[in-house]
Amino acid sequence: QKEVEQNSGPLSVPEGAIASLNCTxxxxxxxxxxxxxxxxxxxxxxxMFIYSNGDKEDGRFTAQLNKASQYVSLLIxxxxxxxxATYLCAVKRWGKFQFGAGTQVVxxx
Amino acid sequence: xxxxxxxxxxxxxxTGKRIMLECSQTKGHDRMYWYxxxxxxxxxxxxxxxxxxxxNKGEISDGYSVSRQAQAKFSLSLESAIxxxxxxxxxxxxxxxxxxxxxxxxxxxxxxxxxxxxxVL
Numbered sequence: 001q002k003e004v005e006q007n008s009g010p011l012s013v014p015e016g017a018i019a020s021l022n023c024t025x026x027x028x029x030x031x032x033x034x035x036x037x038x039x040x041x042x043x044x045x046x047x048m049f050i051y052s053n054g055d056k057e058d059g060r061f062t063a064q065l066n067k068a069s070q071y072v073s074l075l076i077x078x079x080x081x082x083x084x085a086t087y088l089c090a091v092k093r094w095g096k097f098q099f100g101a102g103t104q105v106v107x108x109x
Numbered sequence: 110x111x112x113x114x115x116x117x118x119x120x121x122x123x124t125g126k127r128i129m130l131e132c133s134q135t136k137g138h139d140r141m142y143w144y145x146x147x148x149x150x151x152x153x154x155x156x157x158x159x160x161x162x163x164x165n166k167g168e169i170s171d172g173y174s175v176s177r178q179a180q181a182k183f184s185l186s187l188e189s190a191i192x193x194x195x196x197x198x199x200x201x202x203x204x205x206x207x208x209x210x211x212x213x214x215x216x217x218x219x220x221x222x223x224x225x226x227x228x229v230l
Binding site: 004032042043044046051088090095096097098099100101102 | 140142144149150151152153154157159165167168199216217218219220221222223224
């Protein structure tokens, strides 16, 4: 079992709709949780991170963390074609990051 | 200018050759990381370094070695390349240095280089 699990997709989302991405992790000692966006052939870019239970909003993005369920999610509101990318979930413990395999999102006009 | 640079950007080599991938950063960050990315497997940590005298193995260090020549430089070597080391390699940095006046360094923000595409024939 991978330490960080994501559905590989592709997740097809109509333009303007909400994209919902999920991630589960196995290490209960994980301290911080991250969402990265990666366009094909490019390096990952940090979207946001969260370390407390609950929601954290940044523009059109909302991260949700539930440590008891070992679950972190990302909502993308008003999805745009430019949001078409692979989204990587990552967890950090004592400075060491572990990544999921990513979920591919395709926003359709 | 890019804050995290990797050289070379592309490399094709043969089985058994020694290869070095280099990473440099101008962000003044303490921590540097090497990852490889394979289709369907995401990013996997090879080695990481919290400062010049601190080197740690990641989840897939076999067949690789590293050198932290300076705070700004972290090199990854494949002593004897094999075909299953064909992958996209990323260097990343985080924390310390250029945090700005009154702003604490953020070790949660990890910045990636552009990647090196390595093919071993």
